[in-house]
Amino acid sequence: MSFVDLHCHVLHGLDDGSPDLATSLAMLDALAGLGITEQCVTPHQKASQYLPDLAAIDAAYAVLDAARKPHHPTLRLAAENMWDDVFYRRAAAGTVPHYAGTKAFLVEIPPPLMPPNMRERLFQFRMAGEVPVLAHPERYHGLWDNDELTAELRRCCAFVIDLGAIAGFHGKRESKMARHLLEKGFAAAVATDAHQVGDIAQAQQGLAWIDKKLGHAATVRLFDHAPRAILRGELPD
Numbered sequence: 001m002s003f004v005d006l007h008c009h010v011l012h013g014l015d016d017g018s019p020d021l022a023t024s025l026a027m028l029d030a031l032a033g034l035g036i037t038e039q040c041v042t043p044h045q046k047a048s049q050y051l052p053d054l055a056a057i058d059a060a061y062a063v064l065d066a067a068r069k070p071h072h073p074t075l076r077l078a079a080e081n082m083w084d085d086v087f088y089r090r091a092a093a094g095t096v097p098h099y100a101g102t103k104a105f106l107v108e109i110p111p112p113l114m115p116p117n118m119r120e121r122l123f124q125f126r127m128a129g130e131v132p133v134l135a136h137p138e139r140y141h142g143l144w145d146n147d148e149l150t151a152e153l154r155r156c157c158a159f160v161i162d163l164g165a166i167a168g169f170h171g172k173r174e175s176k177m178a179r180h181l182l183e184k185g186f187a188a189a190v191a192t193d194a195h196q197v198g199d200i201a202q203a204q205q206g207l208a209w210i211d212k213k214l215g216h217a218a219t220v221r222l223f224d225h226a227p228r229a230i231l232r233g234e235l236p237d
């Protein structure tokens, strides 16, 4: 197994993820145990809640990269961008934090409402050669019971499902939607979105569900091949 995790809050002291280096190292132990060999680190960039400055993120990344052990995954710096004023400004200026060295970036939206013109904006990103990666699409109320809108958005971005949601840890409706997205083929990839050590055992249960219901080839596609394709700048089918 050589999995690639596109979404995790393992950098310490920046958001609601790891509070300190010891926790980050314990998380990396558990992530390695899951079979992850490349870990993308995605601190929140969310106006008015968690908006650590980029110098603080770089510093936390340097500390963790220096402290990690040989059995730990390699790290790739990225961010979880909220679709808010800061994101709009950065998009206009071409400064949205991406997965380092790639054309892909991770974005989330507020669960209760779809941003105006989201489809058009995603299309524009695609036309510019970017790969928008939508975090936890199972949370977004506007996509529940709306496969038509889901399919339209999916044509312009990669859906990355939280493994914990698949296993039922993020709410019943979210679990139903996560499984629906997987079973209908809307999911591009899966990720841990781990904020603490315990989240990684929950992610393990999500992987077990995929193995059992969809087969191990699906696990390899969603947690190995597809994340690598995204980081190469491709939008998986």
Ligand SMILES: [Fe+2]
Binding pocket: 007, 008, 009, 080, 135, 193
């Ligand atoms: Fe997250």
